[in-house]
Amino acid sequence: MLDSHAEHTADIRVEELRIAAGDAMLAGRLYHPAGRARAAVVLNGATGVPQRFYRHFARWLAAGQQVACLTYDYRDFGDSARGHPRHSGATMAQWALEDQPAARAELQRHYAGVPLWVIGHSLGAMLMPLQDGLKDVARMIVVAGGLVHHHDHPWPYRALALAFWFGHVPPLVRALGYLPGRAVGFGADLPAGVYWQWRRWCTTPGSYLPETGAALPLPGWASTGVPVDLFAMADDDVVPPAAVWRLGGVFGNVLQRRTVLLPQEMGVKRIGHLGAFARDNAALWPRLLPPQ
16 A cells, blocks of 8 residues: 655555564554665564654655665554553563564565665664574664663663662552553553563663573574674663673674764764654664665
8 A cells, every 4th residue: 555644655655564473463564665675674663662653764765775664563562552551461572582573574575585684773673683583684783772771871861760660660560560651751551571571671780691591592693694783872871882782792793883873973963762763863864774
């Protein structure tokens, strides 16, 4: 179907998809370029960020870069929600280790033989080193994704994080059976299983790494040889550059390009944790793509 809201409606086609991920069904949108695609991107979103947030970036890829782009929502969230989040048993690990590979496989079915790139925003990159089925990935692009501990946050943001993990929020989640994100200023309601796993990883030195080899797979990215581009934002209080480089270490001994994006150098006012994909910051989008 043609997306009537697209800026370049004559140049791209937006297809609504339903993607099977185990016992879940994910809602996705595939942005097709008008001509032959030179690459295809699956965009793994950040925690609590719906796929519609990425629509301007996806249209830019398809219309201006001849790159197909698949966006989607994780199970029991956004357009993939089947009911109230208090009834969901979803976890952050499921989002990363089941939903992300399912979306990647769906894109490969549509664009077999085309170079496949993965763009991971925050959570969208965080557990990629633990995944398998990566032999067809040509490039991994990490945007503001890292292994962050609450001690990494600068003040005053650290005070907000401490309240989110140790203050009034945990009792609310226990009482309600889900994270009332809208009520606590997070912006999106989330399943309790997502919140508790996220909390554990953000308050444990090493994040999820102590669980690998037991509850989680061991990192195996180094064996793939797939190059990784890591982008940290100089003004990101949520996942500062040091946390992004920590994730780079989990990808192992593969070719890595590490870049810190400074708002003033990009000609924008602020980037922060989410702003790399904001429409107002389109000037920095070309920097996120591999060099041609």
